[in-house]
Amino acid sequence: MKLLQIKLVSSILGVNDTLAAANRELFREKGVFVLNLMSSPGSGKTTILERTIEHLQHQLNIGVIEGDICTARDAERIAQKGVPVVQINTSGACHLDANMIASCLEDLNLDELDLLVVENVGNLVCPAEFDIGEDMKVMVLSVTEGNDKPCKYPLMFRESRALLVNKIDLLPYTNFDMDALEQDVRGINSAIQIFPVSALKDEGVEAWCQWLTQLVRRKREK
Ligand SMILES: Nc1nc2c(ncn2[C@@H]2O[C@H](COP(=O)(O)OP(=O)(O)O)[C@@H](O)[C@H]2O)c(=O)[nH]1
Ligand SMILES: [Mg+2]
Secondary structure (H helix, E strand, O other): OHHHHHHHHHHHHHHHHHHHHHHHHHHHHHOOEEEEEEOOOOOOHHHHHHHHHHHHOOOOOEEEEEEEOOOOHHHHHHHOOOOOEEEEEOOOOOOOOHHHHHHHHHHOOHHHOOEEEEEOOOOOOHHHHOOOOOOEEEEEEEHHHOOOHHHHOHHHHHHOOEEEEEOHHHHHHOOOOHHHHHHHHHHHOOOOEEEEOEOOOOEOHHHHHHHHHHHHHHHHHO
16 A cells, blocks of 8 residues: 555656756746745745845846635735736645646746746645756745755755755744754755845845856856
């Protein structure tokens, strides 16, 4: 019985990988850099995205795919920034997969985009397991979640190229240990870039945006 479950999961992931490869090829043809933004619910993905759009929208053409179980609330927030946005409702599924991304691409004009950000469903586990054809995965951890999370949920930290440690404005009110966090994260993923930020106060966001812009430009020049 256990073996059957494992086979089923690996075959689902195999189909997903094939679809993700097709998405990746399309993004390569169109020269669009795709960022898969992941975290647990409430750590600040949408707020970081709002700040990122404000910083970069005069230099880059940005599009957004919002993934949520229900509602279009995040898409409504992003639409207010004046960028094209599509909302996917997964109706229960705890992550986005490559097929969901493929099915909403006709609603975005990829020819006009430099950067496509996919805000994944809030969940610290499953989104990291599914390739959607992105160029990189990036995750957010907020200081109110505690610095023990990398050791407890290592996969997302291992898969991510960058970690935004958000809500640093709240550090004085928590027992969050930034040094311990960095040490644990580097033990899992020595190459990860770490950006301490406060999306609310717009602190540290500029450094993140500069790093992201370099990667987007590098892809366009290829
Ligand atoms: N204090 C503080 N609150 C923040 C910060 N970033 C986001 N929030 C708040 O955290 C809550 C969840 O943010 P949201 O961006 O919706 O998180 P998401 O579920 O990951 O997309 C909202 O009430 C935000 O205003 C921050 O840097 N500092
Ligand atoms: Mg959100």
